[in-house]
Amino acid sequence: SAVISQKPSRDICQRGTSLTIQCQVDSQVTMMFWYRQQPGQSLTLIATANQGSEATYESGFVIDKFPISRPNLTFSTLTVSNMSPEDSSIYLCSVGWTSGITDTQYFGPGTRLTVL
Amino acid sequence: GQNIDQPTEMTATEGAIVQINCTYQTSGFNGLFWYQQHAGEAPTFLSYNVLDGLEEKGRFSSFLSRSKGYSYLLLKELQMKDSASYLCAVRDYSNYQLIWGAGTKLIIKP
Numbered sequence: 001s002a003v004i005s006q007k008p009s010r011d012i013c014q015r016g017t018s019l020t021i022q023c024q025v026d027s028q029v030t031m032m033f034w035y036r037q038q039p040g041q042s043l044t045l046i047a048t049a050n051q052g053s054e055a056t057y058e059s060g061f062v063i064d065k066f067p068i069s070r071p072n073l074t075f076s077t078l079t080v081s082n083m084s085p086e087d088s089s090i091y092l093c094s095v096g097w098t099s100g101i102t103d104t105q106y107f108g109p110g111t112r113l114t115v116l
Numbered sequence: 117g118q119n120i121d122q123p124t125e126m127t128a129t130e131g132a133i134v135q136i137n138c139t140y141q142t143s144g145f146n147g148l149f150w151y152q153q154h155a156g157e158a159p160t161f162l163s164y165n166v167l168d169g170l171e172e173k174g175r176f177s178s179f180l181s182r183s184k185g186y187s188y189l190l191l192k193e194l195q196m197k198d199s200a201s202y203l204c205a206v207r208d209y210s211n212y213q214l215i216w217g218a219g220t221k222l223i224i225k226p
Contacts, residue, residue, distance in 0.1 A: 031212060041205065042216045043159070049197065092158055096212070101166055103147045103207055107158040 002027050004108035006093055012114045013083055020079045021111045023093030028073035031096040034066070035107075036089045043092065049076040083115045118142050120217035122204050127223045128194055136189045136220045146169035146209035150178050153201045153219070162189070162202075182198045191222075199224045 003026040013019050023032065032049040047055040047068055055068035070076040080087050090112050094106035119141045128134040140148070147166035151159035165171055165187060176188040189197055199219035204217040 032219045042218050043211060043214075046214075090158075103149075103166065104161070104163055105149065106161055107151075112156075 002029060002095055002106050003106075004093060004106060006039075006091075006097060006108040006111050008111060009109065010112040010114075012116065014116055015084055017081065017083055018079055018081045019113060020077050021091055021093070023076045023078070023108055023109045025074045025095050029095040029097050030073075031077045031105075032070060033094040033096070033105075034068060034076070034078045035092040035093060035094055037110075038089045046078070049078075064080075080113065085115045088113055117206055118177060118208075118215050119188050119192055120206060120215060122202075122217040122220045124218070125223065127225060128191075130196060130224055130226050132194050133190065136191075136202050136222065137203075138187045138189070138217055140185050140187070140204070140206050140215075140217075142197065142206050142208060142215055143172075144209040145182065146207040146212075148178075148180055148187050149205045149207070150176075150187075151203040151205065151213065154205060155200075159203055160183050161207065195223050196226070204226045 005024045007022045034046040035043045037043050039104045045055040045058050046061045047070050049055050049070040065081050067079045090110045093108040093112045121139045149164050150162040152162050153159045163178035165178050170179045175192045180187045201219040201221050204221045205214040
């Protein structure tokens with residue numbers, strides 16, 4: 001298993017500002033992902049964070065709005081830029097790896113963001 | 117297309133057994149995950165199946181039939197703390213992404 005921490009755990013921000021969320025894993029992992037989950041809904045993948053290169057974004061998400069860094073195999077950041085109330089959500093870091101036929105994916109505790 | 121179906125909500129009694137079904141139609145399949153998610157918390161990994169059959173882990177078991185595109189999560193000796201949403205997700209081998217079901221809200225009654 002892996003221990004995943006996220007900072008901050010929650011924040012309340014003003015419209016038009018930006019927030020950077022950090023994700024730290026206690027071991028090196030192959031894959032790191034950023035998800036968003038709005039109340040009562042399932043998880044939506046924002047992007048795959050690639051170590052040493054640009055993140056791979058899903059449809060509807062762009063780098064200018066959600067810049068992502070992944071400088072090494074244990075750390076990543078997601079920035080939510082120029083925030084609006086529609087960005088209020090829980091943001092989740094997730095890590096995954098494969099070993100033989102076994103596949104694993106764990107989630108961090110999440111960052112609860114409220115934009116006023 | 118990609119589609120994963122789960123019941124929206126189920127109710128069961130403390131101490132009983134409940135089976136949560138998941139059917140899937142995906143363009144690529146590389147395993148099926150079950151997660152538990154309590155309200156306001158992150159999903160917690162429960163199980164992963166890639167081969168047909170039953171995997172047992174304590175009170176929780178997960179079953180997979182690839183030919184039928186079907187899985188279930190079986191919870192035994194239900195406890196009040198098992199009240200949560202249970203999410204089914206399929207790994208797409210083409211891009212390593214998880215395709216998510218909408219989740220099943222399980223309500224446990226005394």
